[in-house]
Amino acid sequence: MADGIRIPDEIRPVDGRFGSGPSKVRPEGVDALSAVSRTYMGTSHRQRTVKDQVARLRRSLAEFFAVPDGYEVVLSNGGTSAFWDAAAFGLIRDKAQFAEFGEFGAKFAKAATDAPFLADPTVHRAPGGQAAHLRAEPGVDVYASVQNETSTGVSVPVRRVAGADEGALLLTDATSGGGSLDVDLRETDVYYLAPQKALGSDGGIWLALMSPAAIERAFEIKGGGRYIPQFLDLVTAIEQSRLDQTYNTPALATVFLAAEQLEWMNAQGGLGWATKRCAESAAAIYGWADRSAYATPFVVDPGLRSNAVATIDFAAGVDAAAVAKVLRANGIVDTEPYRKLGRNQLRVALYPTVDPSDVEALTACIDYVVPRL
Numbered sequence: 001m002a003d004g005i006r007i008p009d010e011i012r013p014v015d016g017r018f019g020s021g022p023s024k025v026r027p028e029g030v031d032a033l034s035a036v037s038r039t040y041m042g043t044s045h046r047q048r049t050v051k052d053q054v055a056r057l058r059r060s061l062a063e064f065f066a067v068p069d070g071y072e073v074v075l076s077n078g079g080t081s082a083f084w085d086a087a088a089f090g091l092i093r094d095k096a097q098f099a100e101f102g103e104f105g106a107k108f109a110k111a112a113t114d115a116p117f118l119a120d121p122t123v124h125r126a127p128g129g130q131a132a133h134l135r136a137e138p139g140v141d142v143y144a145s146v147q148n149e150t151s152t153g154v155s156v157p158v159r160r161v162a163g164a165d166e167g168a169l170l171l172t173d174a175t176s177g178g179g180s181l182d183v184d185l186r187e188t189d190v191y192y193l194a195p196q197k198a199l200g201s202d203g204g205i206w207l208a209l210m211s212p213a214a215i216e217r218a219f220e221i222k223g224g225g226r227y228i229p230q231f232l233d234l235v236t237a238i239e240q241s242r243l244d245q246t247y248n249t250p251a252l253a254t255v256f257l258a259a260e261q262l263e264w265m266n267a268q269g270g271l272g273w274a275t276k277r278c279a280e281s282a283a284a285i286y287g288w289a290d291r292s293a294y295a296t297p298f299v300v301d302p303g304l305r306s307n308a309v310a311t312i313d314f315a316a317g318v319d320a321a322a323v324a325k326v327l328r329a330n331g332i333v334d335t336e337p338y339r340k341l342g343r344n345q346l347r348v349a350l351y352p353t354v355d356p357s358d359v360e361a362l363t364a365c366i367d368y369v370v371p372r373l
């Protein structure tokens, strides 16, 4: 019985968490949280104790991404999904253009398409495993792309759209790419993410690195009198963030774990260190798949293969779901593919928290399981 396969301890990864989100949280972070369980957890978010952690989070994020002069770190509640709605209300003046090549890009495009106060957006689509690209179009005031499409394991560089209208903004969904992949923030106006992916914290808030032009746009649209729900008001989020607060109660553990994790990554060498570590993990898993008789990288173009999330297709004779099930029974979890992609595939997060040697170990475990199925 497949369920009875026991992977030998010697070849198992030290940490069996390979989920793309929520992703592995370092035990050291949880220990640090535990140490403040009586002085920080369960205390008012309007007092210095919590505001200091929000400040630490904003400061360490700015340091990690080397934010250019004038960019601000803004945060609020609701995760990246809430940010999409906030951006539809507060950043798109009239018409947006989207590069859509997976589920997450599609969700933001839908938010803009459904907004009755916006023109129909232009959406460039590509099937799963490929990339769609933005291109200059008169009248477009917001361009939007995902840096790493978590649902498919495709990543693209963050680059301004050549020939775009003067003042057009670029919004980059870096929810899973941010921290795993290289970026020069001068190439985008809003680089937004959530802490439960590459940042190795927990969910519930969104974080956005916003350029002066993006901040100005938020104030311009709000000043223009558009109805904006309070909870999704970017100007409120900007003003509250400047005070190291959020509009409503944030998840205190999430804030603390994110700050802790960013300080750890900064101490290791910052974004350069993190991207190198992810590249090592990527080399381990794609290299293995290239050599394997039954596994192949899903993303055919090596230039699009993500160093943040790897998707590996299995030959018809090998049931990936059964492999994932055996791995799970052995404490190696969340290697299942994105549900809607519907492929015979495993998906593996390569975020900076994940040790490249654990990715190596995972491939050895798969090689142990497959012939025994």
Ligand SMILES: *Cc1c(COP(=O)(O)O)cnc(C)c1O
Pocket (backbone or CB within 6 Å): 021, 078, 079, 080, 081, 082, 104, 146, 148, 149, 150, 151, 173, 174, 175, 176, 194, 197, 203, 204
């Ligand atoms: C996970 C993810 C989201 C959604 O984030 P939530 O915080 O759950 O709303 C959006 N975009 C990308 C690229 C993601 O990976």
